[in-house]
Amino acid sequence: MSFFRTSMQYILKYLEEVGEMSAFAGRFFRELFRRPFESRELLRQCYNMGNKSLLLVGVTGFIIGLVFTLQSRPKMLDLGASAWIPSMVSISIVREIGPIITALICAGRIGSGIGAELGSMRVTEQIDAMEVSGTNPFKYLVVTRILATTLMIPLLVVMSDAIALFGSFLVENTKGDVSFRYFFDEVFLSLDFVDLIPSTLKTFFFGFAIGLVGCYRGYYCKHGTAGVGVAANTAVVETSMLLFVLDFIAVMVTDIFY
Template identity: 60%
Template sequence: MKRLTLYEEGIHLGKFTVFSGRFFKELQWKNIEGKELLKQCYELGYRSLPLVSLTGFIMGWVLTLQSRPAMAKFGAESWIPNMVGLSLVREIAPVITALICAGRISSGIGAELGSMRVTEQIDAMEVGAIQPYQYLVVTRTLATTLMLPILVIYADGIGLLGGYLGINHHNEMTLQHYFRQVFDALAFSDVIPAVIKTFFFGFFIGMVGCFKGFHASSGTESVGKAANQAVVAASLSIFIIDLIAVQLTDLL
């Protein structure tokens, strides 16, 4: 039974690889549905701002408050802005924001396309000479790939503001002095890899959601399964990509 499960997982991974490879074949700017792409950028990106704002603010504030006692033991409270800036920009903000988006976006795409598959809307598009992959998958995956880096950069800024308020909870520090310390601690080698990996996060969040929804089986129960599996697979992909990115950055 275990061998059969591993075999099925291998077949599933192979199908996902083919499904993902088709994206680059279909990615032609002249054939992209512009209105649908803008709509998905709005739905998947702009509508995620409130959740990302709250999460980013709490990340910065909690990180500052939790790290202060340990830093105070070594008399290093003045280094808290440096530590908060490096931690948020390099690792915490990209990963946590991607996980939040995986829970909201990937599950939503999986449920939406899953319901379209169950109600045979995708089959109707194929009969009507409309390319469902181009219209549904390419636009959503491209939207998540483009919007997630923007959301992460936004979360960085909100998280740093939360960290500033966390510092002023105990000590007085001007906003100018706080951000000067933060930017003095950051280098391009910290920012660029963190931004680059968010494009991969966004791609897999969108692609996994589309794949699970596109291949949902018949029955309304499969819609919920597609949404649930999309969140799990997208979250796992984020951790794997982050592990690879950290190893490559360390080598460079």
């Protein structure tokens, strides 16, 4: 009986949080179009999230391209299909690996950052201070951050894809004597708009999810400094799960249309 009750409580709590988060997202869209726009803060956040994540995302992308090609190369050679490596690598990177890995890394870097920053602002009453000075902390803190992640993640993904393909090319070039021209001819020959467009569109949702969950967890952070850690942690965990769910939905939707 008590087990039933606790699980009921968990479910209710979960539903409550889903509802709150939806309301939070709704508020984001309402505030998004209301003046004044915090454009300077938006640029600052874009810079922090975009430029400052580029190194991390780039290195990861490069290594993934490299390792992915190195790992699949022997098997493809066995099959006598080494000519297919460029097209195989490009499709898997552009469709899936690039977006999801970049988004996960950004969930770790940006999502936790937002969660911790807003969380500590909440517990040190900075958000309250903004509110009592008659300014709109939601607009200044949340709208700019969610917008920044939504805009920057797709760009990071594109760059990560490009760098990963370059890493893959390096392996092909050194091990298989494949020219730059041939490699990228193969890549673009095998790529289709079906690969490119949906996977780019879904990264906007990934970015939105990262910003939304991070901001939500930070903005409603409770229980002092310990709560800040919890907020950052929950933000990463929930974002990662949400990313996979979104990815799954994206794949299904893509399948319907193509």
